[in-house]
Amino acid sequence: MHFLDFEKPIAELEGKIEELRHLTDDSEVNIQEEVQKLQAKAERLLRQTYARLTPWQKTQVARHPERPHFGDYISRLVDDFQPLAGDRSYGEDPAIQGGLARFRGFSSVWIGQEKGHDTATRVRHNFGMARPEGYRKAQRLMRLAERFQVPIFTLVDTPGAYPGVGAEERGQAEAIARSIETCLEVKVPLISVIIGEGGSGGAIALASANSVYMLEHSVYSVISPEGCASILWRSGEHTKDAAEQLKLTAQDLHKLQVIDRVIEEPLGGAQRDKAATIDAVGDVLEDELHRLRAFTGGALKRKRRDKYLEIGRVGLS
C-alpha cells in the first residue's frame, strides 16, 4: 500500500496492527483485543481524514498510483472488450485506450486515458498524456459508435494533453478542438466519469458529454495547481493555495453545476477498494444509460448542447 504524506498517522497505525497480528501466535489474549482497538482507531482516523480532505489532498488522492485506472474498469465492468487502435492518419497513441465492449448487455464504445500501474506501463501510456493521435482515435471511435448507434462511455484520467514538439506539429490544439466538437455532435448517449485527474483540455476533449460524473476524490481543473501557482503566484510554494482557489473538487464542481453527480468512494479512497469503486461507477453508468436511451439521437445532441450553454450561470458564494 502506498501512503500519501497526510496519511502517515494512518500508515503508522496500520503498521502496528500488522505487527501485532504476527504476534498473535504467542497466545496472549489481549493482543486480539488490542488489534481490534487499534483497527477501530485507524478506521476512525481514516474516516476523519477523508471527510476533511483539502483540495490539495484530494489532488493527491486523485493521482494516487494505486487508484483504479481505465484498464481496471474495463476488466471488471465489461465483457468482450475489443481494443481498437490508431487514428488512421498517423499512429496509435497508447495514452488513450478505447474499444468496443459489452456492458451489462449493451454493445458500447469505451474511451479513456490510461496512466499505467508500474514504471514500464506508465512510460508506455505516457502517464495518460495523449498526443493528437489519441484524440483523433477517440473521434474515430465516437463516430463508430454513432454509426452503429451504441452508447459511448468515457473515463477521464489525465494530467493533461502532452506538451511536446511532435504533438504541437501534428496539431494538438486542432485534435482537442475536433474531439470536443465530435463529443458535442454524436447522436448517441455519451456519458463521462472523471475517475482520477481531469486535466484541462486533455480532459474536456473526452468529457463534453450528456452526463458527467466525478468520483468523490477526483479533481477536474482548467490547469494543474502547480501550473496555476507558477503563473499566478510565480512560485511553486503556493500549490496548495492554487488548489484551494481553483475549486477543482467534485463537491465544488457539483455546486457550480458543471457535473451532474458525485459518485461516492469507499472509505479511504478508491485505492482501498478498487472493486467497490468500479462497481459503483458501473451502477451509475447503467442507470444513466437506461435514462438516456429514451431520447432520439437528435434530442441527445440538442440536450448536450443546451447543457453546456447553461453552464456558468451559477457561482460559489
Place this chain on the structure above:
Amino acid sequence: MSWISNYVRPKIRALVTRQDIPDDLWEKCPDCGQMIFHRELEKALRVCTHCGYHLRIGPNERMRLLFDSGQFTPIELPETIQDPLKFRDRKRYSDRLREARAKAEATDAIMVAHGRMGGHPVVMACFDFSFMGGSMGIAVGEGLLAAARLACMQEAPLLVVPASGGARMQEGILSLMQMPRTTVAVDMVKEKGLPYVVLLTDPTTGGVSASFAMLGDLTLAEPGSVIGFAGQRVIEATVREQLPEGFQRAEYLRDHGMVDQVVDRRELRDRLITLFGLLTRTTPEARIVRIPEGSLKLDGPRVAGGGPRIDDGRPTAEPQPADTGEAQQQPAEKRSSWSLSLTGRSRDKASGDKTPDKPKAEKAKPETAKSDRPKDTQKGDKQADSAGETGGHAHAASADPHQAGGDDETPATDPDRRAAE
C-alpha cells in the same frame, strides 16, 4: 427577437477616434529594434516598415481596418456572472477585472460587431490581448455565442480574430467550460451553412487554440503569430531540448498543415473579401433575360418549391447549373425566403428589370419588404432555434447566388444590378 432587444443594443460608432499622438513620435519595432515614424507605422497598419513584423493591434483598430470604410456597429454583450469562484491569488480577481476594465476598449477581452466587408454583411468577434492576456472566461464565451447568434440571424459569415493566451484561470473550471460552449457557438454558424473564418493572431494558445480557433472553415494567420496548444517553456521543460527554428509560428503551422494561409495585414481585408465572396456567391451572377409576356407564373407554390431544394442532400456549395439554365427559374430561386440579404437584390431585379411583368413585381415586393430591411430581426430567430437540428447540409444562404449590398468595392460582376440601382 427578444434576444436582439435584450442584447443587441447597437451603438453606432462611426470612425472611432484615433488616439492623439504627437506628430514627432517614433516607435521602436519590438522585433528588429528599428525606429519607425508613427505615421509611417499607422499607414502600414502597424506592420514594421523595416522587417515586416506585425505589431499587436486592439479590436477597435482591427475592425476599423477590416470593415468597409472603417465602419461597424459593436453590440453590447450579455451580462455575465462576475468572479464566480471569488478567486484570489496575489491579488483579487475582482480587482484585476476592475483594473483591466478601466484601461480597456470593452468590458472584457472580446469585442463583437457587425458591418460590411466588400459589401458582404459580416459579424466579427475580436479578442483584446491587452485585457488580461485575452484570456477566455465566461464573458468571452458569451461574447462568442452572441456573435454566432447574430451571424445566424443576419445570415452573415462569422469572422473570429483570437489573440489570447488561453483560458482565464481565475474562473477555474468555468473557463474550461468555454471550450465546449464556444464550440457549440461556431457549430451553430456552420450548421446554418454560413462561413466561419478564423484569423489567428499573436498569440493564440491554450484553451482558445484548442476550441473554436481551430475549427474554422478557413484558417488564416498573421505572419509571425505564435499559435499552439502548450506554452514553449512547458514544452522545453518536458522535452529538455531546444525547440526547432520558427516553432509555433504562423508559417510553421502552415507548413505543418494547420493553417490555410499566412496573410500580411496589409492584404488581409482584400483577401477576406475575396474568400467570403467565394463562399457565399457560389454561382455565376444571374443574367437577366427578358421573359415573354404572360409566361411567368411565379407565385406561392413556386416559391415554396424553392425551399426544399435545400434539403436535397447534395453539397450545396457546388455550382448549380439548374439555377442559370432557365431564366424563368431565376426569380423564384432568388425570392426564396432563405437569404435575407439576397432579397434586396431580387427586389431590384423584380422591379427594375422586369417591368413588363407587373403582377410579379408587385408580388415580390411585400415579401422583400418584410424580410429585407430589419436584417437582424425577421426570421433569424426561428432559424437560429432550429439550427441545432438541421445537422449539416442546410447551406441555404450559400446556395443562393448573391448576398452583396451596394458597395463600391463589390467586384463589378453585376452590371445589371448597378443599372437597376
